[in-house]
Amino acid sequence: MTDSPPAGSPPTDAPSPEAAQAGRPYAPGLEGVIAGETSLSFVDGANGRLLYRGYRIGDLVEQGTYPAVANLLWSGDWDPGHRLATAPVPPGVLQILRALPTSTKPMDALRTAVSAWGANQDLPWPATAGQARALTAFSPSALAAFSRLRAGDEPIDPDPSLDLVEGFLYQLTGTKPDAATARALDAYFIVGAEHGFNASTFTARVITSTRSDIASAVGGAIGTMKGPLHGGAPSEVVDQLSQVGSADRAEAWVREALAKGERLMGFGHRVYRAYDPRAAALRTVAEGMTNKPEWLQLAIEVEDVALRVLAEKHPDRPLKTNVEFYAAPVLMGVGLTPDLFPATFSLARHAGWTAHVLEQAGDNRLIRPDVNYIGPAERDLPR
Amino acid sequence: MTDSPPAGSPPTDAPSPEAAQAGRPYAPGLEGVIAGETSLSFVDGANGRLLYRGYRIGDLVEQGTYPAVANLLWSGDWDPGHRLATAPVPPGVLQILRALPTSTKPMDALRTAVSAWGANQDLPWPATAGQARALTAFSPSALAAFSRLRAGDEPIDPDPSLDLVEGFLYQLTGTKPDAATARALDAYFIVGAEHGFNASTFTARVITSTRSDIASAVGGAIGTMKGPLHGGAPSEVVDQLSQVGSADRAEAWVREALAKGERLMGFGHRVYRAYDPRAAALRTVAEGMTNKPEWLQLAIEVEDVALRVLAEKHPDRPLKTNVEFYAAPVLMGVGLTPDLFPATFSLARHAGWTAHVLEQAGDNRLIRPDVNYIGPAERDLPR
Numbered sequence A, B: 001m002t003d004s005p006p007a008g009s010p011p012t013d014a015p016s017p018e019a020a021q022a023g024r025p026y027a028p029g030l031e032g033v034i035a036g037e038t039s040l041s042f043v044d045g046a047n048g049r050l051l052y053r054g055y056r057i058g059d060l061v062e063q064g065t066y067p068a069v070a071n072l073l074w075s076g077d078w079d080p081g082h083r084l085a086t087a088p089v090p091p092g093v094l095q096i097l098r099a100l101p102t103s104t105k106p107m108d109a110l111r112t113a114v115s116a117w118g119a120n121q122d123l124p125w126p127a128t129a130g131q132a133r134a135l136t137a138f139s140p141s142a143l144a145a146f147s148r149l150r151a152g153d154e155p156i157d158p159d160p161s162l163d164l165v166e167g168f169l170y171q172l173t174g175t176k177p178d179a180a181t182a183r184a185l186d187a188y189f190i191v192g193a194e195h196g197f198n199a200s201t202f203t204a205r206v207i208t209s210t211r212s213d214i215a216s217a218v219g220g221a222i223g224t225m226k227g228p229l230h231g232g233a234p235s236e237v238v239d240q241l242s243q244v245g246s247a248d249r250a251e252a253w254v255r256e257a258l259a260k261g262e263r264l265m266g267f268g269h270r271v272y273r274a275y276d277p278r279a280a281a282l283r284t285v286a287e288g289m290t291n292k293p294e295w296l297q298l299a300i301e302v303e304d305v306a307l308r309v310l311a312e313k314h315p316d317r318p319l320k321t322n323v324e325f326y327a328a329p330v331l332m333g334v335g336l337t338p339d340l341f342p343a344t345f346s347l348a349r350h351a352g353w354t355a356h357v358l359e360q361a362g363d364n365r366l367i368r369p370d371v372n373y374i375g376p377a378e379r380d381l382p383r
Helices: A017-021 A057-063 A066-075 A091-099 A104-120 A128-151 A164-173 A178-191 A199-209 A214-226 A234-244 A247-259 A275-286 A294-313 A323-333 A338-361 B017-021 B058-061 B066-075 B091-100 B106-121 B129-150 B164-173 B177-190 B198-209 B213-225 B234-244 B246-257 B277-288 B294-313 B321-333 B337-360
Strands: A034-040 A042-043 A049-052 A370-373 B034-038 B041-044 B049-052 B370-373
Touching: A017 A275, A017 B337, A034 A338, A049 A066, A049 A247, A049 A275, A049 A370, A057 A178, A057 B370, A066 A128, A066 A164, A066 A178, A066 A338, A066 B041, A066 B337, A091 A104, A091 A128, A091 B041, A091 B091, A091 B106, A091 B246, A104 A128, A104 A214, A104 A338, A104 B091, A104 B106, A104 B213, A128 A164, A128 A214, A128 A338, A128 B277, A164 A178, A178 A275, A178 A323, A178 A338, A199 A214, A199 A338, A199 B091, A199 B198, A199 B213, A199 B294, A214 A338, A214 B106, A214 B198, A214 B213, A234 A247, A234 A294, A234 A338, A247 A294, A275 A294, A275 A323, A294 A323, B041 B337, B049 B066, B049 B277, B058 B177, B066 B177, B066 B337, B091 B129, B106 B213, B106 B337, B129 B213, B129 B337, B164 B177, B177 B198, B177 B321, B198 B234, B198 B337, B213 B337, B234 B246, B234 B294, B234 B321, B234 B337, B246 B294, B277 B294, B277 B321, B294 B321, B321 B337
Parallel strands: A034 B370, A370 B034
Antiparallel strands: A042 A049, B041 B049
């Protein structure tokens, strides 16, 4: 690095970079800065509340479906009978999925599919609820097609009689899921649909703010969610549940892990100080299943032990269960492999991303922060 | 929209959304908020200065090349002899470009190509200068290949003896450009390489901040730049120059346009109050060409007239020339069609985007602002 000004750099009459920037607020990482307004969701970490347009997440899981919740986010209207089936993958996009190496990471495949979907059509400004529906219906088919292609199987066309989440499972596995399995994954999709200005949603809004299109916004959001700091690593919960192995070993395993100073995966959350309401909603669904998948049964039992032991160890402020803890056994329980978890999370978040695109486009203002220059002062090029 | 709380919505003990958010700063569009630090460029609008790592943009155009400037941004080192040729398009990505409809917008094609490039390899965290070089060298070949494919021509392999910008023109047209043409476009690439925290660069940094990869970041940036509010519409300058037609009609045309209350394209800038230093650098290159393309000759003459007339009309604060005014005739002059302008701008900005990715990854902190909830208060679902 040759970043210091060379000897003989001439004085300049213009103000220094520092002087030009004095007095403006510096907010690294934008922590605590309110970058916009939303009517879509309220994340109330202190009280363990998550509301979509005012409705409690637990009620939405109990009484709704993912299509009804997506429609609520897009339109503001609650219609519990609202339906949305998966959409066919356009032939040109399918050709692109076939051209990807079988070793492609599912998030890269989904990002490329969404970009190609956008390339295959006009997406006029401003984005519409129709565009949001179409993209949300497309992506599950694209991910299912890629998942089959990489295994050497042919993609399966959508069955328009199935709702979005069961349709996704059908196109993934070739078998129509039983009602309880579809219900469990649908609940996961509902709790994953929306969560305020996380980094991926914020990316979608910045992209939209230049009057770009919904495929650009969602493609950027998928790229953002790909990063491990986005939050959530359900596959680590799977590793942990694998290590526990069976319910009767849970107590010994948890005590041993904590004694060794290891972190219990699936407990504690950046925002939620109380019990994560998404975890509670998923547990309720799990408990209501007559034939629980083995993974869910194990998770329920491990959670009970872990909460008891954590409360013993930290009676003043025990760690509470977070959404990852139940996301993992639901995803495993419906037959997904861990390398599909992030892309499946992205499918669920399509409702929120696209709703934020609509909200941003509806009252648009370019999102463009400033930056503090801390590099070398003005200087001549070395001769 | 059914956004008002239904009658009978129960009172709740939890604080209202408003109370939970009181006292935090609200910065719509993040205007004036400093979201981070950079050593890469200093945009000094008041004084018409643009510095890349302390070096004046005019000096860099005069004494450097795009590869040398890109290397300066990536490494901090000034090596005027630094070379970078275009890279071959991997066969899997070429197959994807062939699968795109010929009607695909070049920005959509470039975004999809970058996503597919990322899908075809591992891009381990943190991003490296090697990754930045590889992506910056790939994209011109991909855009040139798509441009040929949509016209029914076969893509042309890179000629490793050519530097990046001449290589791009060669792969686009099939003919090696003369030195003056290559020099003019190289100057355009240098002035377009970097410009602080514009919306696309900010997007690249938000994506990187989750520890995602460089292809995700640059794909998101391309999607952001696609929006017309990103700034710059050189194709409108082309329309204007077409209407003027010839230098002897310039004065009459400009006076008539202003009399009709029309806006002169290519004058005035959000940030630069003085003469845009990028326009000055491009004009200097244009003036030094022995055989100026007709478009550049016309632009020089129209600018002289327009500045004189604007100063007559607004003697207190005449509008100054901005970079678009010269970007347009340079891009037309080297033979690009207006629908390739935004994607060519994106190629130039690859150096800055990827340098910001490296800078963000080198001292990373998640970029995640807050949002103000303005939706309905907690309520029950209608039964």
